[in-house]
Each structure stands twice: as C-alpha cells, then as structure tokens.
Amino acid sequence: MIDWYGTAGILVFYSIILGVGVWAGTKKKNNGEEEVMLAGRSIGRTVGILTLIATWAGGAYFTGIAESFFTTGLLWCQMPFGYSFNLAVGALLFAKPMREAGYITMLDPFQEKYGSRIGGLLFLPAFMGDILILAATLSALGVSLEVILDISNYWSVTISTMFAAAYTITGGLYSVTYTDVLQLMFMVFGLLLSFPFAINNVQYYPNDSPNSTSTSTIDWIGHVEPKDYVFWVEQMLILVFGGIVNQSFFQRILSLKPSLDAFNISLISATVCFLLAIPAASFGIVAKLVDWSKIPSWYSET
Template identity: 45%
Template sequence: MINVGGIISIVLFYVLILFVGIWAARKKEAGNDSEEEVMLAGRSIGLFVGIFTMTATWVGGGYINGTAEAIYTQGLVWCQAPFGYSLSLVFGGIFFANKMRQQGYITMLDPLQDAFGERMGGLLFLPALCGEVFWAAGILAALGATIAVIIDMEQNTSVILSACIAVFYTLFGGLYAVAYTDVIQLFCIFVGLWMCIPFAWANPKVQSLGSMEVDWIGSVSSQEIWSYLDYGLLLIFGGIPWQVYFQRVLSSKTAGRAQVLSYVAAVGCILMAIPPVLIGAIAKATAWNETDYTGPYPFTSKQTSMILPMVLQYLTPDFVSFFGLGAVSAAVMSSADSSILSASSMFARNVYKLIFRQRASEMEIIWVMRVGIGVVGVLSTVMALTVPSIYGLWSMCSDLVYVILFPQLLMVVHFKDYCNTYGSLCAYIIAFVVRISGGEEFLGLPALIRFPGYDEANNRQLFPFRTMAMLTSLVTLVGVSYATQVAFVTGRLAPGYDVFRCVVNIPDDVERVGPDPAEGEQMAVLASGAVRLYGSKDESNGRVNPALEPDYDMDPDCGITGAAGAGANDLIGAGGGGGAGSLQLGPRQPHSSTAF
C-alpha cells in the first residue's frame, strides 16, 4: 500500500527544488545566451554557492548509497570513495584548476582539441559522454529503488518524475540552476541523514558498534593490497578528468578561487560521508531477522545496494524516514542535473560546433545544448528503467576515463610540447585494449588476459591492471609522439605522410590566440561565429613569427589565416623544405580545425 505521507513529503521536496531551479534560472542575464553564460553561469559563481556546488561534484546518490553499502559489506577500510574523491579534488586543485581556469576554457575537452585537433577531441569525448550518461542512469535507478522501499511507490514512476524535474530546471537555467539547487540539495542531505541517525542508533535491534561481534572496520588481506591500491588510484586520478568537476572549476570568478573551492570541497566530501558511514555501521550491527524486514536474509547484492533506505525504512519512525528519503532524492538530483548538463555541453561545443558547424552562432549552440539536455535526460531515464547492470556499465566507463583521459589531459595541460595527435590516437587504442582485456565482472566480460595473481575462485584480477593500462597509455602517448616527431623532422618520413597535419605538414592558417594581458583569465573573442583557439600570448612567442602577427585574419573554417608567404616552416621554426630542419619536439604547434 502506498504511503500517503511519504508521497506528500516527496512532492513537497520536488516542488521546492523546482522552485529554486526556476528562480536560479532568472539570474541568467536577460538576452545573454552565450556559451559562457549558460554553460558556466557567466563565470560568476560566488564563494558560498561555489563551495556547495563543487562539493556536489561527487556527493550524490551513488556517493551516499555506495558509502553505506561499502561499510556494510566490506568495512570502513574498503570504503575508499570518500577519501579517493576528496584527494581527487585536492590534486585537481593543485595541478589542473589554476591552469585550466587561467586559459579560459569552456569545457574539459577544449585543451585536448586544442592540442590534438577537433576530431581526435571528438573521439576522446566518447568515454566522457558514456561516463556521464551511465552515472546519471545509475543514480536515477537507485532513486527509484529507494522510493519503492520507503513509500512503496511504483519504481518507474519515481524515476521518470525525478528525471523530468532535473531536466526541466537544467534546460532553462543551465549552470545557474544546477549550482543553486545544489545548495538546497546538500543541505537536505546533511540534515536529513543526521536526523535519521539518532533514531536508528537507538533502535533496540541495533547492537553496540563497539561490540566484538560487529566488524564494521574490515581488513585488507596481503593478496588484495595491489588491487586495493589500484582502486584507490582509480578514484584519485580517475576522479579528475570529468566535465562535472571542470564545469565548476571553469565557472569560478578567478583561477585562485577555483583552487580554493577544490580544497574546501575536498573537506566537504569527507564531512558529507560521515552520516552514510554511520548508517552503514548501524546496518552492520542490526539483527535484521528481528525487525519488520521480511525479505531474504542474509542479504543478496540487491538488498545490500539498498542498505541505506532499508535502515531508514525499518529502523526509524515514518516521519523521520521521509526526511531521509528527501535526502536521498536530493543527492540523486544533485548528481543527475550536473551529469546531464556536462554531457550536453561537451556535445554542443566540442562535437557539434568544433567538428561539424564551425560557423554556428552562439544561439545555435545553446539550442543544440538544450536539445542535448533533453536527449541525455531521456537516454539516462530509459537506461535506468531497462538496463539491469548500470553500475557495471558506469564502472567500466569510469575505468576508461582513468586509463584514457587522465594521461592525455595531464600531458596537454602540463607537457603539451611533448605529445601530438599520433601519440594520442595510439595511446587511446592501447589503453582501451589493455583495459578491456582485463574483463569486467559486473558486465560478465571474461578476462582475456589473466594478469599475475589472478583469483581463480572469484574470477577477478588482483593485479593493478587499471593503473598499468593508464601508465602504458601515458608511455605510448609520449613515445609515439617523439617517434613521429623524429621521423618527420629528420626527413625519414616525407611531409606528405603527416596525414594528421600536426608535425611538419601544418597548415599556414594556424595561430594561437591568448587572453588580453590586462584581463589575464578571459579568452578574447576573435570574431562573431568563429572558432575559439586557446593559449596564452606568452606561450605563442617563439611559435609564430611576431612580424607576421598583425597580418593574420580570421578564417571561419579553420581559425586564423596567415599572411601570404607564411608557410609551415615559418610557424614551427624548422629548416626549409618542409622538415629537414633540426629536431625540436617542443614547443609544438597547435592544430587547425582540419587536424584529425
């Protein structure tokens, strides 16, 4: 029987979120539908809202449900997500936030397309897109199951309703709506879960957490150490190359504030993990066969994945569990809206505009993004309702983000002069093959390669093959880039074979345009409807003949057209004849939009 009180509470909560989202949408400057205004809230997110929305990067439905489940099934030592994602924010702030924000990028893929060409950037968009869509689908499915547990509402109805509300306010408000609803949502998570803990802890069916019979700490066996480190590194460094994170970084007013927000949000992630950790420990100390729970016991994987809503349902009074349900709903929507906006922003800018429609107007891009929001929302909802192993799909995609995107983003942000499109493509393929060869138990993919220490009994890899795949990808990127640079610049390969046009066969219509030194952090708009190319003017020195700079004009198809006589060798400083000059791996020349 449907719990009417629960229905009323969830409807009131959704109305509140919808109201805040619509109100936030009105903060968008009237008549300003530029990419920066919609995708990045005009780079005007304040400190208070910025802290909340940056924390919400990872604190969502999967975060709180997964934390409680990890505590119940394996113990605190195996609950790596809070610490891993907190460290990912710290390292992101140290190594990426400042440089990315200084360059004035709009999405995470901008520096990748700047370095490797628009089409290679489009290929790198695939793992990022899949990760965002599967993440949104997974948390929507978790919300449906949660509502079904607590108020006995039909699961499909709750999933569709939640998705529609998240899509609606994101559609009209962009990042403004996402950021301001994050404030309400995180507040609801914190208050809702903390309200439930005293009631659940005081339940007579719950033993003392200090009892010797209750092991909620867990342990790591000697044979699992390398696998444990592999997952830890995956969370830390694989948690950086996500558009949901850089969406917040790039929306900050200054580069310094982007760093501060990352550090504060890292602390916020730890603090927000405390309630689900306690709920997981309480569940571990509960004699479930003495409660009103009537399902299978010991729990199957289906029940353990819902351990947090089960604690709310069976160990707290109804009115308290409704507050907890609001917390779970808030957590889910704070993640779903961000992922939907991130995926659609990357598609509109980095695929539609930079690959297919370089002359597209700002308004056209915004409408493509809005259509993308609807498509991603529908796709995530359909997957949440139909795909049985969404977590397995997301797990695989998060691995691909780690092994493919992290090494490439690291190189283009810090060592751009030592990589090119050939290295990027080879690294992409190698990383994908090595990761797939390790198998994926959640998807039933068999291990094509059984690395050392393979656990035959449980059919799982204990070797840190994900990190190995990431390092292999990094080495391949640098190695192939260096080899192709040597081959072309020394003349061992004719310039005509430089099919990606990134070493010696560089078009003479490329120039890197940077920000006005007086502004420092804002990229200059070159021409209406034209493609933006990024990079600082300081970095341009030595790559483009300063004497030629005043003679460059905007070409809508490729970027900037050089003056007559400005050949590829004028740009890269190589000797005459298209490649017989001295070997110089860096500084490397940026690509035109015709590169791979």
Template identity: 45%
Template sequence: MSINWGGLIGVVIFYVIILAIGLYASRKTKGSTSMDDVMLAGRSIGLFVGVFTMTATWVGGGFINGTAQSVYDSGLLWAQAPWGYSCSLIIGGLFFAKKMREQGHVTMLDPFQMKFGNRMGGLLFLPALSGEIFWSGAVLAALGSTFSVILDIDTTIAVIVSACIAMSYTLFGGLYSVAYTDVVQLICIFFGLWLSIPFAMTNEHVTSIAETSSTWLGTWDNRYAAIWCDLGLQLIFGGLPWQVYFQRVLSAKSARYSQILSYAAAVGCMVMTIPSVLIGAIATSTNWTATDYGQEITDSNIVLPLVLQYLTPQVVSIIGLGAVCAAVMSSADSSLLSASSMFARNIYKLLIRQNASETEIIWVMRASVIVSGAIATTLAITINSIYGLFYLCSDFVYVVLFPQLLSVVYIEFTNTYGSLAAYIVGLTLRLGGGEPLLNLNPFIEYPYFDNGEQLFPFRTFSMLCALATLLLVSLLFHFLFTKKILDKKYDIFKCVTNVPPAPDPVMLNMKSIDEDRKDDFDSEVSESKNDTEKAGIDNRGAEIEL
C-alpha cells in the same frame, strides 16, 4: 505494504520547491544566448555558492547509498570512493584548476581539441560522456531503490520522474539553476541523514556499533591487495578528467577561487561521508529478522533506505528520503549539464557546424540534456549495483582520459599521433580485462588471473601503458618529421610540420581568454575604486567627528 501517501506528498512538495528554485535561478539566463552565461554562469560563481555546488556534485545518491552499501558488504576498509574522490579534488586544486581557469576554456575538452585537433577531441569525448552518463545512472539507481523501500513505489516510475525533474530546470537555467539548487540540496542531505542517525542507533534491534566494529570495519585480504591499490588510484586520478568538475572550476570568479572550491569540496566530501558510514555500520549491527522487515538483507543496494524505513520513526524516514532525493538531484543535474555542454560545444560547434550561432548551440545543448537523461535513466533501471556504477564511471575516464589531460596541461611535445595511439592502447587493455557490470568477459588474462577474476592491477597498468604510448609515439613522429625522415606531406593530422597558422578552436579560446582577463581586470579596478571611495568616506566621517 501499501503506498506511503504521507511520504509521497512530502517528496512531491520537496520536488516542487527544488523545481521552483531551479526555475527562479534560470531567470538569470533569460534571453541570454551566451555560452558563458548558460554553461558557466557568466564565470561569476563566488565562494559560498561555489563550495556548495562543488561538494554537492560529488555527494550524490551514488555517494551516500553506495558508501553505506560498501560498508555493509565489505567493510569501511573497502569503501574507497569517499577518500579517493576527496584526494582527487585536492590534487585537482593543486595542479589543474588554476591552469585551466587562467586559460579561459569553456569546457574540459577545449585544450584537447586545441592540441590534438577537433576530430581527436571528438574521440576523447566518448569516454568523458560515458563517465557522466554512468555517474547519472548511479545516482538515479540509488533514488529508485530508496523510493521502492520507503514509499513502495515502482522503481522505474521513481527514476523516470526524478530524471524529468532534474532535466526540466537544467534545460532552461543551465549552471545558474544547477548551482543554486545545489545549495538547498546539500543542506537537505546533511540534516536529513544526521537526523536519522540517533534514532537508528538507539533502535532496540541494533547492537552497539562499537561491539561489531570488527565486522563493519572490514578485514584485509592480501589476495586482493593489488586490486585495492588499483581501485584507489583509479578513484584518485580517475576523478580528475571530469567536465562536471572543470565546469565549476571554469565558472569560478578567479583562478584562486577555483582552487579554494576544490579544497573546500574535498573537506565537504569527507564530512558528508560520515553519516553514510554510520548507516552502513548500523545495518551491519542490526538483527533484521527481529524488525518489521523480517528477514536478512539479500540486496545490499537498499541498505540505506532499509535503515531509514525500519529503524527510524516514519517522519524521520520521510525526511531521510528527502535527503536522498536531494543527493540525486545535486549530481544528476550536474552530470546532464556537463555531458550536454561538451557535446554542444566540442562536437556540434567545433566538429559538425563551426559556423553555428550561440543560440543554436544552446538549443543543441538543451536537446542533449534530454538525450543524456534518457540514456542515464535506462542505465539506472537496467544495472543493479549502485556502488559498481559508482566505480565504473571513473574507470574508462582513468585509463583513457587521465594520460591525455596530463599531456595537454603539462607536456608540450605530445601530438595527435601519440594521442590516438594511447587511446587505442588504453581502451584495448582496459576492455581486455572484462567488466562484469556490462557482461563483458575478459579476453586478456593478466598475471594472477584466477577463475575469471583479475587479481592484477590491470586498470593502472592500462593507464600507464596508455601514458607511455602517448609519450613514445609523439616523440617518434616528432623525430620522423622534424628530421625529414618522413616528408611533411604525410603529416596528415597537421600537428608536427603542417601546423595551420590559426585553428578555429584556438581563436575561439583566445577570444574567451581575452574577455575573461578583461572582466577580471575590470572587476579588480572596480573593487579598487570602491575601496578608495570607502576610504574617502571614512576619512570624511572622521573629519566630521573631529
């Protein structure tokens, strides 16, 4: 098989268009040294762009390729990510989006550092960073597999070039570029995938998916019931503590908008899942030995690109490839921006150089985009399971970060002692369960351990243990210090009795809150004034007609 030059030219044109849109959108931040402008698009994201960028962030290459892979491998019953992340968005809109937006934070980690201190916030940055990096790696891996099948281009080259394109416009435009390109990318994903469905379903080598439903719907195995629930809960609650989500929540024009974006994106995720599920079902129903592929599928990572390449006309497969490219860009750029925003503000600004100017922070953020992109690219090239990466990215976030997020938003009495203890307990219990993707063998054998396989819901168990530790240790140290069993000089974290009068992060965020509330008030006054003037004009018009 030789390089598909027509497809390659089509992809190059698509990349040029996306790059042009991203660079055009970056003009909105030209010369700006404001973190709000670069990281949060000036907190001006409206409903139309907001719904597109929120949905496109989740519907990435890992989402569409991974869903097709899972349906083909295990059946729809085990393809949990689409509905899991949709439920997560709904819960986020109901319980977290409004509170975070009203408080005017810049990143998801701001309330963590306000409550637990800068150093503890730095520790919590690590699982947040790993989540974003694994997510980027998953979507880049999906693109690499698609390029290798449809264009016969080396996977490594495809991944590196795509990562460079995503980094280039993210570097200069920040969230403005990411959000505006998301609109185009989501449209490409929707039409590109749906266009391929009729051609693939009517291919002569494909049996009706209605006849093979018993295969692609999947079968239930009671042996794995606990694991099914474990992974489902991980996706639902592990989908919450993400900077990539809260970056859009915090960039919305108002708290109400942030909730609407969450609900609309949940619906969008489920709608965008349908073509991937159908492609997985089609792949299950295909006699692959009779196609030009000439053999059964041995690598389920490439299910979606194989369907596009061998079951649809060449032009359609190229358009489908454009959809995958769009999906990758829409998620990769978001994750890179999120990881770099947290590092620049919560690590560099609040932990390393508290006197750093906003210009310096923005340049640190841009450098972080490059470093994060390099790490994600390496993961995409070296780890071979797209759907596995898709799960893994919410794994450590679920166990370590979710209890902490719940604490900073809803539980008043928790403190740094409880946070640190919970971090250690959660991480130890989760790593103890092992991780095949990282070649990490289990050193804790949970109940029902069978030949190296954990059949116990150890992820949820680890999360609950972390949450219980956070509450109990916080209460213990609060009791010890307030009852003067321990002298206040031993309050080394200064979070119970030696609380400083005005920590820097609080002051920074209070300033942000005040400015944000002022902007909202000014906006409401302006809208009210415009409505009054419009009403006056309408009345004058009515008088003239009379």
C-alpha cells in the same frame, strides 16, 4: 502500500527544487555558451564550495558509504578518501591553468593542441562516463524512493529525471548550481534528522545469541585478502584520478568568479566532502548492530 505522507513530502521537495531551478534560470543573461555552461563565470565563493562538494556528495555517495561500511568494513569504504583526494589533486594540478586559459570544457586543451577530430573522439568516453555516473545516481535515488514510499523503481527514476531535465533546460548551470546547493542541504539535514531514530530503534542481537553483536566482536575494519590487493589499489586510483576527467568537476571550477582562488575553494570542498562521509558511515555502523532476522522485509541473499 504507498506512504501518502512520504509521497506528499517528496512532491513538496521536488516542487521546491523545480522552483529554485526556474528562479536560478532567471539569472541567465543570454543563451551564449559561457552563460549556459558556466553561468557567466559568476559563481561566488560559498555557492562554489557547496556545488563542488555536491559534484561527488550525492545520493550514490551517501548510500554507497553506508552500504560499504556495513558489508565490508572501513577498509573497503573507499569513496570518502578517493573523492576527497580527487578534489585535492584536481585543484593542485588543473584548477589554475584551466581557468587562466579561459577554457569552457575539459576537452578544450586537447582540441586546441590536436584539432577538432581528436576533440570529437575524446568526447565519446567523456560522454559515456557521464551516462554511467548519471545511471548510478538515478539508481541510488530510485532505490531510496522505492524503500521509503513503496513505489516502483521505474517511476521513481523517470519522474526524477523529468524534474532534473526541466530545470536544467530552463536555466543551464545557474539552475544546476543552486539546486545542487539546496539538495546537498536537504541530504545533510535528512541524515542528521534520521540518525537519532535509527539508533533508537535498533533491533539488537540478544546477549545470549551466538551472533551477539558486542562492539568488541564486530569487524569494523574489514580486511583485504592478498589476492585483492591489486584490485583495492586499482579501485582507489579510479576514484582519485578517474573523477578528474569529468566535465562536472571542471564546469564548477571554470564557473567561479575570476577573482576567486579556485585552488583553496577546491581544497575546502575536499575537506568538507570527507567530513560528510561521517554521518553516512554512521548508518553503516547502526546496520552492523542490528539483528536482521528480526526485520521481516530483510532478505540476506540480496
């Protein structure tokens, strides 16, 4: 059964996002590549920090952290550490030289050194990476809307994609940046708003249950089997270094005003990105305390 109040709230939210995206598009002075792709290199400090955070701290970030903490514990909850180090390493090694060279995309230095053919070849893995990241984000969004509103995952993803495409086409990076900020604020507000309800409605295991979840018996940390050591390290390295070769990161760095210190802005973003993992992990903590056999819609095999 569709939750009409929830549906109305989602429609209002989407309308606000679309409105802000269209409004931000009015800041675009022309259709030149720097204006469309880098917002004329005019993004200020506060917006720059928030949009860099939003590059990684999206739906997949928050839901993934909660799920990882719930299913496998802290040791396998790698995203907060990996993505934060990712922003820090990107700031340390690439922010300053890329900005000083006046590049527009992350592929420009390769094309400058090796020619347009190599640049075109390197575009293919970059393109595929963006497609896969987009798929993960839309999947997280679709699942969230499916649970909250009881509507089809297919329609959740389709409608969300149409809205995002509409404001992106309208205003380029201006629209993307300002909607990034707004969406991040909504997500953080939503996490803080919903947590008291989650913690106050936990269906705890009874004390005499063999599965009683006394906080002293819960495996909060998790463990890494010896056979998984290499896999764990590989996953962390992918998070730390794999995200650097992502146009979204460089697009935000290169769009900042020339007078701003991109290095410090990136480090601030890395710190805040890590701190935002705390409210998300809190939901994983709550989930570990729940007696899921009392939840009618819970299917342990899924």
